[in-house]
Amino acid sequence: MLPPDFPSAPAARNRTTNPPVAPLTWPVAWHQPAFRVRLLLVLALLLALASQLPGFFAWVQARPGYHLPDPLLDWLPAHDVSEATFAVIYLGIALGVTTLLPRPGRLLRALWAYLLLHLLRCATLWLLPLEPPPGLVLLQDPLVDMFLYAAPTPITKDLFFSGHTATLLLLALAVPVGWRRWLLLAGTVAVGILVLIQHAHYTYDVLAAPLFVWLAWRGSRWVVRG
Structure with a gap:
């Protein structure tokens, strides 16, 4: 069943009649x-996935x-905004x-x-091989480049969808x-715009991201409730 800090839709509608449920704490959850x-299990699967990436x-x-x-990219001049992108x-x-x-x-x-989001992204990258957009300015992310991208050349083809x-x-x-939540939503919009300014993604990569996030989020609810 769902943890107490994930109220179901009926529970949300009945907040006026039912007393609020206390959020799940670590001592209670761990027992x-x-x-x-x-x-x-999810931590083990994430580590296994990271080893294969x-x-x-x-x-x-x-x-x-x-x-x-x-x-849109044909019209938009490319600029290096790596610092602003990764700051956000x-x-x-x-x-x-x-x-x-x-x-x-x-x-x-x-x-x-x-985890589900990464699996979906691996699937879309496997199914849709793309070349980088014209005018690409390489994103400089030292953490990801060091730990995930073990290739002799920079990774520029991990495009659809925007991770x-x-x-x-x-x-x-x-x-x-x-x-x-509002701040993170604003950051999402900002990053979507910045990676387009960088020409690091196609417009389709950015616009498709919310769909796959929704699928991963819905799927995670099924796993947690199962």
Whole structure:
């Protein structure tokens, strides 16, 4: 069943008649066998996936792909905005993680959604080989380049869909309603615009990200409730 800090739709409608349920705390959550199993399993799966990503991205980079017509990028001059992009991304991640850590129910669902999001992205990258957009200015992300992209050349073909945009949007869904969610939504829009200015993604990559975030978020609810 869902953790107490994920009220169902009927429960949300009956807030006026039912007393509020206290948020799930770590001591309570950890004493639930189902919670421990789901948490340890998703952490193990994320580590296993991370170990396979360098080879996968090297394969993605090596194979030929297709160029897509993109009128917006044809009109938009390319500029290097790497510093602004990753400032927004890492500040957003810091805000999301610090918000979720004291909330084990939300954190568990966010981790499963993040795993599903990465699996969906691997599937779309496998199914849709693309060449980078014309005028690409290479994004400089030392953390990701060091730990995930083990290739002799920079990875520029991990395009559909935009993982940068999707990550912040997923965090926006995971945190409670309030100023943090609005701030993360604003960060999502900013990152989507910045990666287009960088010509690091096609417009389609950015516009498709919300759909896959929604699929991952819905799927995570099924896993947590199952």
